[in-house]
Amino acid sequence: MRQERDALGDWSIDEGAFYGIATARLLSAVNVPGPAFPPELPGNLLRVRQAQAVAFGRSRQWPGRTAFALEQAAARLAAAPERLAEQIVVTPLHGGGARSLVLNVDEVLANAALLEMGANRGDYHLVAPLFQLDRGLQSLSAYMTAFHITMLTELSRLLTATESLSGQLERLAQTFSGQETVAQLQYQDVELSTLGGDFGRCGDSIGRARLRLNQERSALIPCWQGPPEVLPVLRELTGLELAVRRSQDDFPRNTDLYAELSSQLKNTALLLLQFCSRLRVLAGQQREIGLPRLRANPAFSPAQPEFVALDTAAQLGFAICGADAATTAAIQCGQENAGAYAPLFTAEIVRAGRCLSALLRLLSEQVLPGLTATPEGGKNRTTATPLQAERLIPLLGYERAVQVARIAALTEKPVRLVVEKMKLLSAEQLAQCFESAEAKADCRADEDEKIFSDA
Incomplete structure (x- = not known):
C-alpha cells in the first residue's frame, strides 16, 4: 500500500493502482455497480491531455521534462485500452459529474508520467493531477471535447455503414423486382406488392437517415473551449477537423444537440427494426425468402428457418431505444444542471452508436449477402x-x-x-x-x- 495526502488527510491506496486519492475517496463514499464507461471516452480524454502536454511543452508553460513525460504516458495509455480500462474504476453512475471521470483519468496519467520520469506513484509535487493537468481547460469542457471526438469517429463509421447497406438494398430491390408478395398495412389492410419494393423502400429510408446522421456529425465539429494553441495539436492527434465552439457556455445550458443526436440514433434503429420484422415474416410464416444459417438446426426441426441474426439485430435495436430513454430522462431532469448527468447520457449515446454500427454490420455481412428468394412461396401467397x-x-x-x-x-x-x-x-x-x-x-x-x- 502507498499513502497519499490531500486537504482532507491521508489515504491508503493499493501500490499497483494508477488512480489516486480523489478516486479512492469517491469509491469509498459512493460504491455503486454499473456498466463501465465505453473505452473510447477515457481514451479520447487522454488525447486531449496529450495535446495539452505537447502545446504547453512547446510554449514552455510546463517544464520540458514534465510535458514530455505526460505526452509519452498519454500515448502509451491510449494505445493500450485494456490496460487503461483496468484503472478507470469510476462508472457513469457515480456522482460528481464529468469531474469524477476526469480526475480518475488525470490521476492515472499523472502516475504513469511519474513512472516515465523515474519517480514514484503519488509524487504529485512533480506532476499534479488536480491543479496542473486541468490548467486552462475545465473538467466539463475536457470531457465534452472527448465525447465529441468519440462520436465524430463513431458517426463516420455509421455513415460508411449506412451507405453500404443502402447500396445493398438497392441491388436487392432490382433483383427481386419481379417477385410478388402481399404487404400488410395498418388496420389489417393488405396490398399486392413485390419483394423488390420492400427492399427499395427500406433503402430509401436508410438513405434519408444517413443524411440526418451527417447533419448531426457536422453539428459536433465545433467543440473546443480551451487554449487556442492546443487545438492544432489535437487536430493532428485525432485526424479530425475540430473547431472552436462559438458560444462558450452553450453546454450545459443547452442540451438540444445531444437530445437530437440520441433521437436520430433511435429513429434509425427503429427503421431497421421494422425491416427485420418484415424479413422475419417473409422467412417465417410466408416462406417467401430464405435466410442464411449461422448454425446447424437440431434434427427435430431441420426445415425451420433460423432467426439468430434477426433476433440479435432486434435486440441491438432495443438496446438503442433503451439508451435513448435514459438519455432523454437525464437531459430533461438535469435542465438546470445538465453537467451533473453528462457522464450518464454521453455514455449512453456512445453505446447507442456502437450498437447501431453492430446492427448495420450484422445486416450487411450476415443477413443480406446470404438471402435467397423462394418464388413458389410468394406465388402461392399472392394467388390465395x-x-x-x-x-x-x-x-x-x-x-x-x-x-x-x-x-x-x-x-x-x-x-x-x-x-x-x-x-x-x-x-x-x-x-x-x-x-x-x-x-x-x-x-x-x-x-x-x-x-x-x-x-
Whole structure:
C-alpha cells in the first residue's frame, strides 16, 4: 500500500493502482455497480491531455521534462485500452459529474508520467493531477471535447455503414423486382406488392437517415473551449477537423444537440427494426425468402428457418431505444444542471452508436449477402389472396370485382376459382387475366434464379 495526502488527510491506496486519492475517496463514499464507461471516452480524454502536454511543452508553460513525460504516458495509455480500462474504476453512475471521470483519468496519467520520469506513484509535487493537468481547460469542457471526438469517429463509421447497406438494398430491390408478395398495412389492410419494393423502400429510408446522421456529425465539429494553441495539436492527434465552439457556455445550458443526436440514433434503429420484422415474416410464416444459417438446426426441426441474426439485430435495436430513454430522462431532469448527468447520457449515446454500427454490420455481412428468394412461396401467397380480384376490374367493373373479392375471402377460395364457378368470364378471358400475370412472374423468377446462380 502507498499513502497519499490531500486537504482532507491521508489515504491508503493499493501500490499497483494508477488512480489516486480523489478516486479512492469517491469509491469509498459512493460504491455503486454499473456498466463501465465505453473505452473510447477515457481514451479520447487522454488525447486531449496529450495535446495539452505537447502545446504547453512547446510554449514552455510546463517544464520540458514534465510535458514530455505526460505526452509519452498519454500515448502509451491510449494505445493500450485494456490496460487503461483496468484503472478507470469510476462508472457513469457515480456522482460528481464529468469531474469524477476526469480526475480518475488525470490521476492515472499523472502516475504513469511519474513512472516515465523515474519517480514514484503519488509524487504529485512533480506532476499534479488536480491543479496542473486541468490548467486552462475545465473538467466539463475536457470531457465534452472527448465525447465529441468519440462520436465524430463513431458517426463516420455509421455513415460508411449506412451507405453500404443502402447500396445493398438497392441491388436487392432490382433483383427481386419481379417477385410478388402481399404487404400488410395498418388496420389489417393488405396490398399486392413485390419483394423488390420492400427492399427499395427500406433503402430509401436508410438513405434519408444517413443524411440526418451527417447533419448531426457536422453539428459536433465545433467543440473546443480551451487554449487556442492546443487545438492544432489535437487536430493532428485525432485526424479530425475540430473547431472552436462559438458560444462558450452553450453546454450545459443547452442540451438540444445531444437530445437530437440520441433521437436520430433511435429513429434509425427503429427503421431497421421494422425491416427485420418484415424479413422475419417473409422467412417465417410466408416462406417467401430464405435466410442464411449461422448454425446447424437440431434434427427435430431441420426445415425451420433460423432467426439468430434477426433476433440479435432486434435486440441491438432495443438496446438503442433503451439508451435513448435514459438519455432523454437525464437531459430533461438535469435542465438546470445538465453537467451533473453528462457522464450518464454521453455514455449512453456512445453505446447507442456502437450498437447501431453492430446492427448495420450484422445486416450487411450476415443477413443480406446470404438471402435467397423462394418464388413458389410468394406465388402461392399472392394467388390465395382476394386482392387478385383487382385484375378483374377492367373486365367486370369495380363493383363486381369487389363482390368476387368478398366471396373469395368468405369461402377462402382463390379468386380465379370463384370466377370460374360464377361463370363470369370465358376461359380465354380468364387465361388473359391470370395466366399472363403468372407467366410474367415465372419469367421474372427464372431471371432472379439465373442472377443468383451466376453470382
